[in-house]
Amino acid sequence: MNYHASKLVQLKAKGNKWYVQVTKPVGLQNGTNKQVRRSAGTTDRKEAERRQHRIADEIYRDFDEKLDRLKPQPAIKFVYDMGPPDPLHAFRPKPVIPKVDPAMLISRIQPQYIKGRPWNRIKTKNGADSHIKEFVSVIGDIEVGVITKKHAYDYARYLDAQGRGNSTIKTRISSVGGMLTWCEQQGHVDNSPLVNLRLKNYGTATEHYEPLDHGELVKLFKQPMEPRERLILSILATTGMRLDEVALLRWEQVKTKAGIVYLDLTDDAIVKTEGSKRMVPLHSGLIMPNRCTGVMFDYLRDRDGKATNDASKACMPFVRAAAGPDPLKVVHSLRGNFKDFLRDLDISKELNDFITGHSSGDSAGDYGRGPSLAIRAAAINQIDIRFLNQPDDA
Template identity: 30%
Template structure:
């Protein structure tokens, strides 16, 4: 994008500035293609704070320009004035002075289209203070929802989008065939698309472009149903203990420990780590050597964190430390990191594509479970380990707060945001789990090979 939606540091003076591209529809009113304001600091943290206020002032300026408010525009010009020669006045030098004479009514400015609103929405994300790679991922996901709407309904004026258009869009989505499949999009995908579109429309409401959010007023979420699955008394999402033992005792599985290529030995370790930690497949697949750590008490643990551009977490509570069960250490997990650079990934053979690092592991694991007679329709072969871990914790009497800490589930209670989750407590409770590896004969096999 041409507009710089973050503090701009002058290469010579080191002073930070707000720089914004003037939208095409009001460029003739403002008299410039770009506005600039000094943030009067060389400190990046101070600049970020000042940037938010300056950005809000520029947004007010644009709104007044669209409304033809010359009085307010002149006041905004004064408010946006910068120091020195580095910031030219926002209005053209030929803009006539405001007098007491009545101002002729301006022709109404055409409302922006949905794609134009999304561009402004994207620019406003700089105010969140999140890392740049988080913004990029956000823009890809939310931009896809907007693109789906414009392809299906058209790039309509934002004021022309109402409940009727939203309902029509939802109807088209529910009948759209999923990519590479002979069935329609999942309801969860439709619901997520509508939620992302709703966020963009909410920005339009906050910006004064529309009076209400058409996604909400359409009540489409009622028609699509709740995103929260209904409680099922029969556990169809977890593996039974006998299924765990059967999978991990297969000679074909044991041989994967030394497999090469893609997915290679990741097909051995990912299911095991998931079974002992309840971690998500992507959280495991994206691990770096530096994420396997040892504290001052000698406890080994893995850190789930989005501290690199190629790593991500699902929620804030997903950032966590997970103690390593003694079985995983006995199986040789630490051998994957010893002697390797801390800046390398544990499973470098996994390449990140549209479905993440772990997609290839998931695709390879499914046919194995089918071959072993364990596959069940409706149960995700890899994600099932996360459900299984929670079930085993409950059966072993591990307190809910502890297995919530380990899996990164948030209770939503304010008190949970205070203090830290003690690693020693988690490690002690984790040892209550029955030994899957011993029951499956993995430790015996490891010791003899």
């Protein structure tokens, strides 16, 4: 069958990646759902063009299979060879046909799981709910006790064909695995099967954000901007903190100890992990506004109390103006810049990770409390921060 020719489309919402797009044949169209897109896994047009033919062939083969299933199948005529009668038929054991327990179907267990376990974030809860429903749409609504690793790999292959990244595939299968672990705790299954899966070859490789180069850093802070954005970007670049950690700061978290001004994330701060609860010294050359009370930044918070989205929307135009349209250079890139600053100063990885919250932190350490505040401050104060273009170094 002749299908529509494929074309390449670039989606800004997907990090400017290129997608191969094909219009579905009429028999497979459903309402406004008339096209299929699959990721080429790259932001480079020439590379996408090299991959376009292979991906389009995969889409066409998928069309063939789906259209074949729509064709009426010829009736099957069964011919039975009864053979001689079995005189012992009435005495032979009858085959046991297992009965489906409707109460153990995924669709029945899922609402109990979503409602029954504690969730740290509404976003995580909603994501798990969506991922499990998608899993059911791929492998069917079966009993939780008959789910196997094969079902997880079938789901991974489906997500791979949709152009999902490897980290996305792992996250979605982890959502299903979380439900099965809960089922194990409730006695619905003996053992959760979705452990020790090998998923590294499924999905596109994760693209890591890149630090800004020195010229882009200088250009970033030379731009006119509101004091709010200048302060948050300056703290990000000189502490290596995560965007949400800074966006949620309260003035009461700015403390002084032995002459060192630092940000205290050890108490009730909203951080990514327990290991992120730490004390982060401020660079002695960073000019801070006069101390106030309450929140340091007035970015809008979502249902989970996070301010990442609003803060990112406010800061990204300045990053774009400095670094151009490169999708791998974003606000989070400043965290990479900070880690590079410490590496270039030959600061140990242990100290680097402790400052940026990649270790056990000040609250979760099992073996002591890590490098002292003075040692952390000494490392940070070695960084040349003239790129901030503050009044004293303008």
